[in-house]
Amino acid sequence: MKKVLLVVMLVVMAAAMMAQTPGTPTSTGAANAVAPTVDVLGAHNNYGRGCAGCHAPHSGARGAGGNGVNGAVTAPDTGMNALFAQDYGPLYGQTLNFGDVSPTNATGNTYQLITPATGTTLPNLSTQQYSDLRGILMCLACHDGNVAKGAMMQNYAYEQQIGALPSTYGKGHIPTLLGNDGVGVGVYNNDHPIGESATLQKALGAGYYNTPAGLTFTISASNAITAIAVGTTYSQFMSSYGAPAIMKGTYSYPTPVNASGVPYLVCTTCHDQHVMNVYAASANSPIAGAATGTYATYFFVNGPYNVNNVSVPSTAASSTTQFCRQCHFGESNEANGGSLTTSF
Numbered sequence: 001m002k003k004v005l006l007v008v009m010l011v012v013m014a015a016a017m018m019a020q021t022p023g024t025p026t027s028t029g030a031a032n033a034v035a036p037t038v039d040v041l042g043a044h045n046n047y048g049r050g051c052a053g054c055h056a057p058h059s060g061a062r063g064a065g066g067n068g069v070n071g072a073v074t075a076p077d078t079g080m081n082a083l084f085a086q087d088y089g090p091l092y093g094q095t096l097n098f099g100d101v102s103p104t105n106a107t108g109n110t111y112q113l114i115t116p117a118t119g120t121t122l123p124n125l126s127t128q129q130y131s132d133l134r135g136i137l138m139c140l141a142c143h144d145g146n147v148a149k150g151a152m153m154q155n156y157a158y159e160q161q162i163g164a165l166p167s168t169y170g171k172g173h174i175p176t177l178l179g180n181d182g183v184g185v186g187v188y189n190n191d192h193p194i195g196e197s198a199t200l201q202k203a204l205g206a207g208y209y210n211t212p213a214g215l216t217f218t219i220s221a222s223n224a225i226t227a228i229a230v231g232t233t234y235s236q237f238m239s240s241y242g243a244p245a246i247m248k249g250t251y252s253y254p255t256p257v258n259a260s261g262v263p264y265l266v267c268t269t270c271h272d273q274h275v276m277n278v279y280a281a282s283a284n285s286p287i288a289g290a291a292t293g294t295y296a297t298y299f300f301v302n303g304p305y306n307v308n309n310v311s312v313p314s315t316a317a318s319s320t321t322q323f324c325r326q327c328h329f330g331e332s333n334e335a336n337g338g339s340l341t342t343s344f
Helices: 002-018 127-143 200-204 232-240 319-325
Strands: 095-097 112-114 195-199 215-219 225-230 278-280 294-296 316-318 341-343
Touching (some): 127 195, 195 200, 200 215, 225 232, 232 319, 319 341
Parallel strands (some): 316 341
Antiparallel strands (some): 095 112
8 A cells, every 4th residue: 555655646746747837847956857848949930930030041131021111121241141131230330328327437338339330241340340240230130129120029028928937927018129128219228238348357346257266268369268267166156057158159159259358248148049948058068067957948048047936945046046147246155155056
């Protein structure tokens, strides 16, 4: 009888684990096996158009019908890079002031993105401008909504549309445009800074940028990250969470380097546009010390970021908080003398 009862309990436990919300792991720590139940491209399937919504195998933006306003194509080299199918031409010649306003700054904003001049072609782009093209302008070609208006945008988070968020998340629609999100057209001050002035040096601070306790970057003569040394305090954080946004892939991507030789943030530092709902650990980017395992993520966030894990124990840190602490390390448990595991 005891054996039968044990078997029944094991079956119930297994069923409970299988019935969890997709993206919710079965334990706290590195032993996770999250399998997506929605196609990993998610919202970027573009209502059935799939890859061709962003990459036209022929004719660039013309092959995708031109921009979302009048069908025109204003980028002089549209489609020449990554076979990109959206018109990013309207974004040339723009000055965008992003969030975290500093009243001591003469322009009123510390984080300013100045895009290439109108008509600038690929061969004439600087290294930084090319990184901004791949990591910012191509994203804003759909996600701006102000000067650039991509086709097939509903400005409404896909995860919210399919009911993948917890019921307590909020009732209002979560916007997916930066320059036209309901506050006012052309307002970027409520968006996280990106661009050459939004550096990891500022985010990590003097105590953890190029120091024995934090991260030390080796920058090549061509302004690319060739190595990252992990210091004593930051290594404790990596053993609990990791550093996927900084470490993923080759060092020069997705984190580029500005003209002063300092790494800075672009859209693709924090987001992986090709995978919406799962993050896979690797040898280049271990999670909680493990080089294998899949973890829940949302909003194309480039790392474990499980908004459905709402029952985090007081003895652990949530993955959503830990993701931000990769750069904002001064607010981490480790930087303040503690060391908690991560609840994924």
